[in-house]
Amino acid sequence: MTTKLLFQDPATFASPLLTVFAVDTATGKDEPAAPALLNPSEALAKAAALWLTSGEFKATLGETLLLHSPSGLKAERLLIVGLGKAKALSVHEVRKGAGVAVRFAKPRGLRELSILFPGDKALPGSLTARTLAEGALVADFDIDIYRSDRKDQSIGTVTVLHVEANEKSLAEMQTGFAEGIILGESQNFARTLVNEPGNILTPTELGKRTAAMCSEFGLQCEVHSIDKILELKMGAFAAVTQGSVEPPALIVMRYEPATPPAADTPVIGLVGKGITFDTGGISIKPAENMDKMKYDMAGAAAMIGAMRAIAQLKPNVRVVSVVCSCENMPDGKAFKPGDVITAMSGKTIEILNTDAEGRLVLADGLHYAQQLGATRLINAATLTGAIGVALGLLNAGLFSNDDATVEQFTNGLPVSGEKFWRMPCTDDYREQIRSQIADIMNTGGSRYGGATTAAMFLKEFVGETPWIHLDIAGTAWIDEVKPWQSKGPSGIAVRSITEWVRSYAS
Ligand code: BES
Ligand code: ZN
Ligand code: ZN
Numbered sequence: 477m478t479t480k481l482l483f484q485d486p487a488t489f490a491s492p493l494l495t496v497f498a499v500d501t502a503t504g505k506d507e508p509a510a511p512a513l514l515n516p517s518e519a520l521a522k523a524a525a526l527w528l529t530s531g532e533f534k535a536t537l538g539e540t541l542l543l544h545s546p547s548g549l550k551a552e553r554l555l556i557v558g559l560g561k562a563k564a565l566s567v568h569e570v571r572k573g574a575g576v577a578v579r580f581a582k583p584r585g586l587r588e589l590s591i592l593f594p595g596d597k598a599l600p601g602s603l604t605a606r607t608l609a610e611g612a613l614v615a616d617f618d619i620d621i622y623r624s625d626r627k628d629q630s631i632g633t634v635t636v637l638h639v640e641a642n643e644k645s646l647a648e649m650q651t652g653f654a655e656g657i658i659l660g661e662s663q664n665f666a667r668t669l670v671n672e673p674g675n676i677l678t679p680t681e682l683g684k685r686t687a688a689m690c691s692e693f694g695l696q697c698e699v700h701s702i703d704k705i706l707e708l709k710m711g712a713f714a715a716v717t718q719g720s721v722e723p724p725a726l727i728v729m730r731y732e733p734a735t736p737p738a739a740d741t742p743v744i745g746l747v748g749k750g751i752t753f754d755t756g757g758i759s760i761k762p763a764e765n766m767d768k769m770k771y772d773m774a775g776a777a778a779m780i781g782a783m784r785a786i787a788q789l790k791p792n793v794r795v796v797s798v799v800c801s802c803e804n805m806p807d808g809k810a811f812k813p814g815d816v817i818t819a820m821s822g823k824t825i826e827i828l829n830t831d832a833e834g835r836l837v838l839a840d841g842l843h844y845a846q847q848l849g850a851t852r853l854i855n856a857a858t859l860t861g862a863i864g865v866a867l868g869l870l871n872a873g874l875f876s877n878d879d880a881t882v883e884q885f886t887n888g889l890p891v892s893g894e895k896f897w898r899m900p901c902t903d904d905y906r907e908q909i910r911s912q913i914a915d916i917m918n919t920g921g922s923r924y925g926g927a928t929t930a931a932m933f934l935k936e937f938v939g940e941t942p943w944i945h946l947d948i949a950g951t952a953w954i955d956e957v958k959p960w961q962s963k964g965p966s967g968i969a970v971r972s973i974t975e976w977v978r979s980y981a982s
Contacts, residue, residue, distance in 0.1 A: 477616045479609050480635045481653045483646065487519035487549050489637055491590040494551035495577040496520060497570070498528070499562040499596075500535040509534035511558070515595035517639060519548040524556060536560055537569060538576050538959035551590070555580060565598045567607040568893045574611030575960025578631055582616070587631055593638040593649075601645045602652030603891065608636050609656025610663070610971070611960060617664045619671050619964035658788045659974065663967035665689065666774075666781030670952065670965035674753035674770045679801035682750060682773065683725035686780050686799070690729055693787035700726040710800075710840035712819040716833040717802035719757055719810025724802035725750075727776075728848070729783045731795040738982035743794045745850025746783065746973065747841040749834045749857035750776030750801030757804045757830030758812050771965060772834070774952035775856035776801060781970035782977065789974065791981035798845045800837035804830070816914045820844060821937055824914040832918045834859045835930050839937040846941055852881065853943040854976065855934065856969045862926030863899075864950030871897035872951040872968055875931035878942035885944055888975030894968060896946065901931045909933055946973075 486494055502510040511528045512535075513521060523546035527533055533541040539558035546554040557576045559569040574591055581589045591608060612634045620626035641649060669677060669685065677685075683699035690697035705714050705726050717724040727750070751772035755761060761769065776799040783797050811817065815827045820840045834857050842853060863873040874896040876882045882898060889896065908929050911917040916936055920929025931945050948968050957963040 477613060477631050478633045479612055479653070479657055480633065481605060481638065481650060482635055483638050483641060485517060485639060486590065486592045486637045487517050489550060489590055489635070491551045491588065491635070492586050493553045493555055493581055493589040494549065495555045495557055495589060495591040496524070497559050497573050497592070497594045498533070498535040498556050499559050499565055501562045503563065511535035512562070513556070514559070515592060515639070520592070523547055523549050523554055527556070534558065537572065540576060540580055565596055567599060567603050570594055570599060570604055571607035571611035571893055572960040574608045575615030578612050578615035578634065579960060581631060582629060588633045589631065590635040590637055593636055601641070602648040605636070605649040605652035606656035606659070607893070609653050610660040613657065613660025614663055614967070615960050617667055618962045621671070655789065658785050659971050662781045662785035662974070663970040665784055666777040666970050667965040667967040669777040669780065670771050670774045670967070672770070674803070677752055677773070678722045679725040679750065679752055679803065680723055682752060682776065682801050683727050686727050686729065689780065689784055693784060695783060695787045696730040696732070698728045700728070708820055708844065709818070710820045710844070711817045712825060712836040713800050713802070713840040715811040715815065715817045715827070716804055716836050719807035720803035720805040722803050727799040727801060729780070729797040731783060731786050733790065733792045733794065735792065737792045737794060741793055741982040742851040742980055743796065743849045744977050744980060745845035745848070745853045746779040746795065746797040747838060747845050747853065747855040748776030748779035748797070748799040749773065749838055749855070749859065750799045751804055751834060751837070752801060754804045754831070754833065755806060757833060758806050758810050759830040760806050761831060768953060771953045772858050773801065774858050774948055774965065778856040778948070778969040778973060781967065782973040785970065785974040786977055789978065791978045793977060793980045793982065794849070795977055796845060796848045796850055798841045798848070800841040802837065804833045819937065823916065823936060826911040826914040826917040828917050828919045828921065832930070835918060835933045838934055842934060842937045842943070846939070851941060852980070853938055853941050854946065854973060856946040856948055856973070858949040858952050859947045860927045860930045860949055862923070862930070863947040866899065866927055867897055867950060869950045869954070871895045873897060873899045873927050873947035875899050875901040875928070875945040875947070876943060877901065877935055877938065881942040881944055884979055885972070885976045888972055888979060892971035892975045894972045896972065899931070900928055901935060905929065905932045
């Protein structure tokens with residue numbers, strides 16, 4: 477999909493579908509809806525006047541109204557998209573609104589559409605431009621690449637029209653728009669990886685696609701085999717992969733800024749869980765929904781997507797990313813409950829459940845990222861079913877050992893528009909993972925607080941390094957289609973991680 481930002485009057489722009497946003501300006505609780513267009517030109521206001529006052533369109537978020545052959549406009553159709561209450565308007569509604577327009581056009585065979593840039597005091601120009609591009613791109617993604625009857629469904633061109641702007645705001649909007657394209661495309665890149673089935677996206681294939689992305693965008697990349705994993709003494713990662721006939725991949729990406737950052741700038745480490753299929757291993761999962769475990773590499777995909785964005789946004793900060801990718805399979809050679817293994821850090825781990833494999837590969841990934849120089853760490857992982865039990869499917873879990881790092885991460889959320897909720901990860905939980913025969917065990921032994929005990933396990937491997945763990949098991953795959961987003965992989969965390977990395981730029 478091509479996205480453009482043009483400075484042109486929407487009334488004279490020829491388009492199969494012109495989208496304008498509307499809000500409900502009613503303020504009182506029992507007041508009837510009072511829809512109003514955002515930033516209308518005279519011609520637009522005229523074309524829509526009758527419909528806006530008819531009472532059949534209330535401008536709720538995601539609501540649409542289609543007018544054919546609107547009078548006074550060059551567009552063949554006018555689509556009015558509701559963004560909800562005027563009082564609650566923010567760029568997040570604009571992101572969704574742009575998505576609604578794209579997902580309205582897609583099934584109707586329209587391959588081109590235009591969107592009028594919304595004007596409101598709650599909508600800063602640059603960020604609004606960014607969210608329009610993000611929303612349109614993210615909405616264009618569908619999980620139908622293996623359906624022969626659904627070829628070429630993508631939108632060809634989305635043109636955002638802005639009527640007037642001074643030179644400064646014009647440049648700001650163009651920068652924001654370009655950033656939105658990078659972020660939206662990188663999020664979709666991650667979603668494409670997550671959507672791939674386990675037979676196609678093996679660890680080897682994930683390595684190949686990551687290396688191809690890195691060479692396209694000028695990142696350094698190494699994909700290591702089992703030999704290196706054993707040489708590094710990554711005993712936890714090696715234990716998880718040993719039951720699979722698919723070779724594992726230890727993927728290392730590096731972003732080096734053009735000019736050296738200031739001496740006190742941290743080196744950021746991004747670590748991803750890349751289990752391309754999780755059967756549970758010897759502690760095998762039930763058959764129901766096991767197919768979903770192809771998305772157990774969504775944490776890895778988030779990091780790869782973020783690196784793709786970072787490579788293009790070029791912040792002045794060094795970034796190293798470690799992705800530990802393998803399958804978790806039952807086999808005669810598979811690791812077993814009761815086994816004791818030694819992680820790269822030297823800590824011994826008693827295996828209680830081979831289905832708690834994500835924390836094992838991450839233990840070695842987090843340790844290695846520090847060896848490679850990372851002084852701030854973030855990892856993302858579809859780590860526990862328990863995080864969905866705790867938080868539902870709306871917020872991803874955030875765990876950390878450092879308040880300042882959390883603050884730096886959450887400061888970016890109003891821009892990224894993603895939802896994370898901080899969960900406890902304090903030392904009083906450590907008791908739950910204490911083992912009688914090794915340093916720690918790989919589960920908390922009880923269902924209670926399962927997401928926290930998993931986080932406590934990871935914490936054992938980060939030492940004093942400020943660290944954030946994002947448990948995205950409940951949010952990386954969406955079963956419900958939204959008016960602005962298809963079901964399937966969400967691409968969660970790409971935008972927030974990128975924003976967080978940028979916040980360290982010197
Ligand atoms: N990959 C799963 C977690 C998961 C569950 C991801 C649901 C996405 C959706 C993880 O490896 C796992 O199986 N965790 C176990 C841990 C338990 C054995 C302590 C879980 O959550 O049940
Ligand atoms: Zn598992
Ligand atoms: Zn898993």
